[in-house]
Amino acid sequence: MKAPGRPFWIGAAVAIGLAALLAGTIRYEYFFYAAYIPLTFVVLATAWNILGGYAGYVNFGTAAFFGLGAYTAVVLFKSLGAPLAVQILAAATMSGLLGFGAGLLTLRLRGIFFAIATVALIVIIQTVFINWRYVGGATGVQLLRPAPIAPFTSYIKMLFVLMALMAVTAVAIARYIETSWIGRGLRAIRDSEEAAEASGVPTLKLKVFACTVSGALMGAAGAPMPMYLSFVEPASTFELNYSIGALAGAMIGGTAHWLGPVIGALLLSSLQQVVTVTISNEVNVLVVGVLLVVFVVAAPEGILGLLTKLRRRAPTRGAPR
Amino acid sequence: MFSFDLLLEAILFGILLGCFYAAVSIGLSVAFGLLDVPHVAHPAVMVFGAYCTYLLARYGWDPIVAGLVLMPFFFLLGMAIYRFYYEAFEKRGTEAGVRGLAFFFGLALIIEVGLILGFGVDQRMVEARYIGRSLALGEMRIPMRMLVAFGVAVALTAALTLYFSRTFTGRAIKAVAQDEPALRLLGANPVRIKQWAFGIATAVTALSGAMLIIVGPVEPGLDRVYIGRTFAVVVLAGLGSMTGTVAAGLILGISESIVLMQFGASWAPAVAFGLLLVVLGLRPQGLFGR
Numbered sequence: 001m002k003a004p005g006r007p008f009w010i011g012a013a014v015a016i017g018l019a020a021l022l023a024g025t026i027r028y029e030y031f032f033y034a035a036y037i038p039l040t041f042v043v044l045a046t047a048w049n050i051l052g053g054y055a056g057y058v059n060f061g062t063a064a065f066f067g068l069g070a071y072t073a074v075v076l077f078k079s080l081g082a083p084l085a086v087q088i089l090a091a092a093t094m095s096g097l098l099g100f101g102a103g104l105l106t107l108r109l110r111g112i113f114f115a116i117a118t119v120a121l122i123v124i125i126q127t128v129f130i131n132w133r134y135v136g137g138a139t140g141v142q143l144l145r146p147a148p149i150a151p152f153t154s155y156i157k158m159l160f161v162l163m164a165l166m167a168v169t170a171v172a173i174a175r176y177i178e179t180s181w182i183g184r185g186l187r188a189i190r191d192s193e194e195a196a197e198a199s200g201v202p203t204l205k206l207k208v209f210a211c212t213v214s215g216a217l218m219g220a221a222g223a224p225m226p227m228y229l230s231f232v233e234p235a236s237t238f239e240l241n242y243s244i245g246a247l248a249g250a251m252i253g254g255t256a257h258w259l260g261p262v263i264g265a266l267l268l269s270s271l272q273q274v275v276t277v278t279i280s281n282e283v284n285v286l287v288v289g290v291l292l293v294v295f296v297v298a299a300p301e302g303i304l305g306l307l308t309k310l311r312r313r314a315p316t317r318g319a320p321r
Numbered sequence: 322m323f324s325f326d327l328l329l330e331a332i333l334f335g336i337l338l339g340c341f342y343a344a345v346s347i348g349l350s351v352a353f354g355l356l357d358v359p360h361v362a363h364p365a366v367m368v369f370g371a372y373c374t375y376l377l378a379r380y381g382w383d384p385i386v387a388g389l390v391l392m393p394f395f396f397l398l399g400m401a402i403y404r405f406y407y408e409a410f411e412k413r414g415t416e417a418g419v420r421g422l423a424f425f426f427g428l429a430l431i432i433e434v435g436l437i438l439g440f441g442v443d444q445r446m447v448e449a450r451y452i453g454r455s456l457a458l459g460e461m462r463i464p465m466r467m468l469v470a471f472g473v474a475v476a477l478t479a480a481l482t483l484y485f486s487r488t489f490t491g492r493a494i495k496a497v498a499q500d501e502p503a504l505r506l507l508g509a510n511p512v513r514i515k516q517w518a519f520g521i522a523t524a525v526t527a528l529s530g531a532m533l534i535i536v537g538p539v540e541p542g543l544d545r546v547y548i549g550r551t552f553a554v555v556v557l558a559g560l561g562s563m564t565g566t567v568a569a570g571l572i573l574g575i576s577e578s579i580v581l582m583q584f585g586a587s588w589a590p591a592v593a594f595g596l597l598l599v600v601l602g603l604r605p606q607g608l609f610g611r
Contacts, residue, residue, distance in 0.1 A: 058422050105602060116361075120597050130587050293428060296424050
């Protein structure tokens with residue numbers, strides 16, 4: 001790798017610039033409504049991949065972290081009228097703490113046991129919010145959006161740019177983890193936890209760290225959701241589809257590289273939006289299920305793996321190296 | 322506020338419910354407990370069985386008979402699922418964990434959405450003589466449907482326990498669970514035995530599905546609730562223990578029923594998952610673990 005990082009940071013700056021440019025030029029608000037969701041899934045899939053892809057711990061509980069983040073934001077907004085930035089920070093903290101707890105669980109649980117435990121987190125946390133009157137209980141609560149902050153003229157455009165910023169931040173964090181010693185340690189854990197421990201990798205510390213960062217990012221992604229919908233309600237906030245989208249996005253894109261979840265999440269959730277609008281919501285879930293099964297069976301390395309294979313094959317057909 | 326009679330009724334209902342939970346979990350107890358297949362699609366297969374029962378019941382079949390008739394077909398289905406899983410994941414070995422889990426997760430989604438597309442999201446139920454009637458026992462009324470489920474659950478557990486301890490194939494399945502390489506050294510083919518066992522687990526799931534629709538109306542999304550319940554029972558039981566499955570089912574049934582009575586229905590779904598988290602955190606080998 002020559003000049004490590006420079007192309008990445010240029011790409012990141014271009015992505016944010018593009019988001020700002022779109023917000024400045026396009027007048028059609030529905031575009032931002034639609035584009036906000038794939039960006040959310042980029043954050044979720046990237047966050048999922050830090051634990052699931054690098055360390056090999058499957059987290060089905062994305063919805064728990066996402067929902068806890070969303071509700072943390074709602075509680076702060078309702079009680080103090082806290083600004084969005086504060087809400088996001090608080091949501092990241094709460095979900096990070098939940099991730100810390102889940103990380104401690106990895107001390108005893110692996111594989112399917114860990115996965116099932118994370119499903120348990122969704123249901124338990126959802127039940128708490130269903131029974132908490134202050135945030136609307138099972139019926140939910142309407143939220144009145146405040147005015148957008150200075151350069152923005154519409155709230156939804158602001159959320160869009162914000163989510164783009166968060167997506168780039170999440171990817172930068174994931175990339176840092178992947179390329180640093182932390183990522184090497186996590187991959188060692190994925191390949192053989194015993195061997196890693198025996199060679200002096202601080203496995204528990206790394207797992208807890210990965211869980212915490214992953215959880216915090218998922219929580220941060222959930223924080224603006226109540227404002228996006230102007231409404232919050234437990235059933236849709238803790239919807240299993242968030243877990244599915246995060247997992248499927250990463251698996252379909254490819255889990256070995258930070259770019260995988262980004263490609264996977266963007267393609268998958270754009271496809272989902274198209275299918276939802278043109279066919280139906282049920283077929284949309286079916287598409288995810290079928291793609292997930294096809295990819296884990298036929299292309300375990302994801303889209304990135306397929307691309308690498310293609311690139312490797314190309315020179316042998318006579319193209320000069 | 323607190324009444325002893327009410328508690329007694331909750332416990333009695335909990336016992337019936339617990340046996341039902343044991344019966345719906347026993348297929349998973351074989352598939353996951355004995356064979357180590359991360360079968361998160363088990364509840365989805367069960368709901369699929371419930372819908373097949375519903376179809377047959379529309380032609381005037383008794384749901385239990387329908388469930389029994391479905392068993393051979395589900396046996397074949399199970400063998401096919403395992404074969405596919407083996408070829409695609411177990412054989413390749415490396416990293417089968419993450420992908421195998423994702424595969425069954427995807428399978429569950431496909432079944433669920435398939436049911437939605439085929440039947441819609443409305444609740445479906447079946448009719449039979451024993452559904453809707455109840456048995457009066459002093460002040461208490463015990464719904465007949467729970468008693469039917471109770472009877473089937475006991476019969477199913479007894480049959481499987483006998484099968485695993487008395488028959489040659491049953492013992493072979495337990496042997497695979499205990500030490501697969503040793504079996505290979507003896508010249509037996511563990512894959513064929515596991516395939517057979519997975520078939521049995523899935524056949525049992527067909528009957529569980531029939532019971533599911535006897536006990537209450539079903540909807541395609543019902544499998545999500547039962548992921549928690551079935552895994553809680555299997556993990557609590559200690560993997561692969563048949564009698565442990567009944568005991569764990571009873572623990573879950575009684576605790577759920579008491580929580581239902583004391584705190585109301587909105588807290589009940591968290592019971593199974595809470596129990597599961599506690600067991601996983603404190604004693605992952607389960608109460609009756611091997």
